Amino acid sequence: GENVEQHPSTLSVQEGDSAVIKCTYSDSASNYFPWYKQELGKRPQLIIDIRSNVGEKKDQRIAVTLNKTAKHFSLHITETQPEDSAVYFCAARETNAGKSTFGDGTTLTVKP
Amino acid sequence: GAGVSQSPSNKVTEKGKDVELRCDPISGHTALYWYRQSLGQGLEFLIYFQGNSAPDKSGLPSDRFSAERTGGSVSTLTIQRTQQEDSAVYLCASTDPPYNEQFFGPGTRLTVL
Numbered sequence: 001g002e003n004v005e006q007h008p009s010t011l012s013v014q015e016g017d018s019a020v021i022k023c024t025y026s027d028s029a030s031n032y033f034p035w036y037k038q039e040l041g042k043r044p045q046l047i048i049d050i051r052s053n054v055g056e057k058k059d060q061r062i063a064v065t066l067n068k069t070a071k072h073f074s075l076h077i078t079e080t081q082p083e084d085s086a087v088y089f090c091a092a093r094e095t096n097a098g099k100s101t102f103g104d105g106t107t108l109t110v111k112p
Numbered sequence: 113g114a115g116v117s118q119s120p121s122n123k124v125t126e127k128g129k130d131v132e133l134r135c136d137p138i139s140g141h142t143a144l145y146w147y148r149q150s151l152g153q154g155l156e157f158l159i160y161f162q163g164n165s166a167p168d169k170s171g172l173p174s175d176r177f178s179a180e181r182t183g184g185s186v187s188t189l190t191i192q193r194t195q196q197e198d199s200a201v202y203l204c205a206s207t208d209p210p211y212n213e214q215f216f217g218p219g220t221r222l223t224v225l
Contacts, residue, residue: 034214042218043216046213089155099157099160100157102157104153
């Protein structure tokens, strides 16, 4: 089955700096890679996703890059703000399989 | 429209008791997932329902865990003879079709004393 590894487990940055979280996956059949943000005590919510037919996707301060050959994808947050502080989860899924495999999460702290 | 709802929001039970957790997915969503999240941990996949297909039960940790989905909508996760290690937040998510965004419910926090 699919195995997703996420690094780092914790990340602390100064407000305004960039943050990068990386994930690797094992199953070459995976073709959908979402990122979820989970604030303390709340439910995970999708912030950005990418499919295997593109290498990069950007939405304002958030971007995701995908390297299918190396089987890794990354979340980039620029100009970080204190409200970006949360746990971020990556996931990988094979479209027709439906089941997603999640990384263990990265706790991001943005210091004002 | 209404999002995914779960009930109860909190459940405290004694070791050895059975519990039932309920999930109401977004109307029309054909896929439904159950996950378990222990304190400070990631999302552990439990079970996945897609339409009328046989569910993917590969994540259920033991035969004390079972789930059903009636009429392709509401799902119930049942834990029999609860143990202290079952204490966690149980999250439900739904999506339509299965390869799009998963919408999560607020979770049920289960505490086994």
